[in-house]
Amino acid sequence: MRGTGEGGRKADSGLRRDDMDERHTELFGALAEPSRMRIVSLLREGPLSVGEIADRLELRQPQASKHLKVLQQAGVVEVQAAANRRHYRLRPEPFREMEDWLAGYRELWSERFDRLDEYLRNMPD
Amino acid sequence: MRGTGEGGRKADSGLRRDDMDERHTELFGALAEPSRMRIVSLLREGPLSVGEIADRLELRQPQASKHLKVLQQAGVVEVQAAANRRHYRLRPEPFREMEDWLAGYRELWSERFDRLDEYLRNMPD
DNA sequence: TTCGAATATCCCTTTACGGGAATATTCGGT
DNA sequence: ACCGAATATTCCCGTAAAGGGATATTCGAA
Numbered sequence: 001m002r003g004t005g006e007g008g009r010k011a012d013s014g015l016r017r018d019d020m021d022e023r024h025t026e027l028f029g030a031l032a033e034p035s036r037m038r039i040v041s042l043l044r045e046g047p048l049s050v051g052e053i054a055d056r057l058e059l060r061q062p063q064a065s066k067h068l069k070v071l072q073q074a075g076v077v078e079v080q081a082a083a084n085r086r087h088y089r090l091r092p093e094p095f096r097e098m099e100d101w102l103a104g105y106r107e108l109w110s111e112r113f114d115r116l117d118e119y120l121r122n123m124p125d
Numbered sequence: 126m127r128g129t130g131e132g133g134r135k136a137d138s139g140l141r142r143d144d145m146d147e148r149h150t151e152l153f154g155a156l157a158e159p160s161r162m163r164i165v166s167l168l169r170e171g172p173l174s175v176g177e178i179a180d181r182l183e184l185r186q187p188q189a190s191k192h193l194k195v196l197q198q199a200g201v202v203e204v205q206a207a208a209n210r211r212h213y214r215l216r217p218e219p220f221r222e223m224e225d226w227l228a229g230y231r232e233l234w235s236e237r238f239d240r241l242d243e244y245l246r247n248m249p250d
Numbered sequence: 251t252t253c254g255a256a257t258a259t260c261c262c263t264t265t266a267c268g269g270g271a272a273t274a275t276t277c278g279g280t
Numbered sequence: 281a282c283c284g285a286a287t288a289t290t291c292c293c294g295t296a297a298a299g300g301g302a303t304a305t306t307c308g309a310a
Contacts, residue, residue: 021162029157037146044230050257063299065258084256084307092233102224105169108217175287190288209277209286
């Protein structure tokens with residue numbers, strides 16, 4: 001139990017950078033599928049039931065359920081039961097995490113490693 | 126040829142939202158693999174040759190080459206030949222694109238669809 | 251408790267993908 | 281022109297994942 005409150009940032013789960021990468025691997029995997037990407041995009045408008053999702057994206061109900069299950073396991077969506085219907089909605093956490101992950105690459109925006117010394121260091125002696 | 130300079134934003138490739146999603150599907154696919162994620166993470170420090178990447182991540186050279194190829198096709202990295210060596214470096218574009226994509230979900234941070242009217246709309250009459 | 255709507259799960263087949271090992275290619279040096 | 285280092289490519293194999301279809305489950309209504 002090291003560094004529990006180390007950074008004190010937001011809802012830090014106390015993960016090392018490598019673990020964060022693992023989590024993002026799973027997150028990206030969930031998004032790396034056209035149908036699921038469309039589901040996520042659609043869910044931006046608000047929570048929807050499985051039937052509505054399948055309907056609007058012209059998916060078959062079983063496929064919609066399967067994709068939603070994957071998204072749920074990756075933490076992208078959460079479900080709320082209401083009678084027979086199950087309403088799926090986006091969870092904000094993974095998007096925040098992605099934002100944090102991206103922040104580690106933000107220096108690329110500006111400098112883009114234009115310095116050559118790093119580059120030349122790869123040359124053998 | 127509509128709206129070429131429409132928004133005047135950065136390097137807008139003139140893609141519709143659906144096309145953007147397709148591109149991100151590919152991008153996420155490239156990142157949805159532990160070794161590739163580690164390669165990307167490693168390349169933050171600066172450009173590296175294939176051998177160095179394979180070395181530091183304890184990958185075999187062919188695997189490293191394959192993963193780099195996938196990353197390259199997804200536009201995540203670019204290569205620069207120098208003698209026998211090929212130096213791979215991160216491209217800033219995909220990260221910017223991810224940032225833009227994320228922006229479309231930023232409202233989740235704050236409100237998180239707490240309004241119930243959208244939710245109740247799903248109820249049958 | 252029986253029925254029907256909504257959803258999840260199971261089985262099967264096909265395909266995509268990653269690892270391993272061998273081989274091809276490219277390039278500078280001599 | 282030849283050799284060796286660095287890298288890319290190919291082939292094979294095993295596994296994970298996705299689609300299709302049928303079926304199981306759950307829940308409210310009557």
